[in-house]
Amino acid sequence: MGHAVLAEGLRKSFAKKPALDGIDLAVPAGTVCGLLGPNGAGKTTAVRILSTLLKLDGGRAEVAGFDVVRDAVQVRHRVGLNGQQSTVDDVLTGRENLVMWGRLYHLSRKVAEQRADELLAQFGLTDAADKRAKAYSGGMRRRLDLASSFIMAPQVMFLDEPTTGLDPRNRGEVWREVKRLVAAGTTVLLTTQYLDEADQLADQIVVLDTGKVVADGPPDQLKSKLGGDRIEVVVRDADDLPTTARLLGPAAEVDPDNYRVSVAVDDRVAALTRVTRALADAGVEAEDIALRRPTLDEVFLALTGHRAA
Incomplete structure (x- = not known):
């Protein structure tokens, strides 16, 4: 099946303090990998390196078969990213935001509008579709931001704390959309503080602590280590x-x-x-x-x- 994400000896430091201290990561294509760890463990740093937003200090990494340093442009053509910072344009309506993203992905206007309507319905935003985003609540903005990430089905999707601030119903909708992506062949690397989220979605869990991998395996395997x-x-x-x-x-x-x-x-x-x-x-x-x-x-x-x- 091959690996959609592969990292070997990944290192990154800030002000001489290691954020990643030689981590290895291997994520099979078409699966969900949950990257867990306390605040400061290195999760977001790893995602930023793998999505070519941050340069590594040591080691090597490949995403979708391309080196993240040497072939950064090829990697960017094959990945999607939803980070912790919102990409919502406050001046545009919810529908206009999604259509804009569709057009940026080179969809025709008709297809972009159709996809926008589908995502507005899936994320419970149809009633607010024609309101400017600046009038949205924090939870609605987060849902709109997530919806924009699902415009396309990339080879690899990076989701960094995707459901922070969402209520249980909307978290469930995000989970369903992630499962749809994976069923269509997308590989997902998910960072989350919600352990039930990782349990629901992840085929593989990697636990980071102080920039190092302290555990790696399927959820049931990790649980069995505590005594079954x-x-x-x-x-x-x-x-x-x-x-x-x-x-x-x-x-x-x-x-x-x-x-x-x-x-x-x-x-x-x-x-x-x-x-x-x-x-x-x-x-x-x-x-x-x-x-x-x-x-x-x-x-x-x-x-x-x-x-x-």
Whole structure:
């Protein structure tokens, strides 16, 4: 299948302080790579280098098969970018903004107008299509800015914190549009602070911390490194915590404040059945019994020492 994005030993410093300290990155074509990390980890710096907006200090990188330094013009013809800074023109209406971007991409006026109407509907902006963008709320401006990024389906799309400031419904619309792009063959490199977003969209997750890659793999693989599945039991009576912990085994962890006992398991459904029967036989009344996997938030915490911002 080949790699749409490939970086080897990527380095960049600002005022002699490393922002990227030799990162490697390999993103297969037609997939979504979630680039995660705390503020200052190097995510935006990596995106700016890969999209040819910033020159690297060391290493090499290819996007869509072209070197980002030697073949920068070829790279720019094949990528799309939605950064954290808005590209909305306040003087134009929402529709005029999108038509303008379509024309800049060399679409005919008719096709540009048709695509603008499609995107206005998809991003919930039809009712405001003929209002000047300066009258838009912050959330509406963000949606219009994102819509302009989806005018075309480039080979590689860079989305830098695309849903910051959006409500859940509009975040969901962005997710659907990303999935449509990928289904059409576009490769997406996504930076985000929303770990549920990465879990929803990413085939591969790369975690950066202090300019270095600290983890790389599919979401389920990263979660499994924290111990795989866990059974959690919430009891009604705190006096039942010791009995519940004994039934779950010597590795059980007790959270007395929340009346919760949990333990890692390998056999999923069989373990859940076994624990449920054991609790019933012991006369322990459970408020809740659940089987769950570690979350990406827990993976992020384990890898970086703190939760995502």
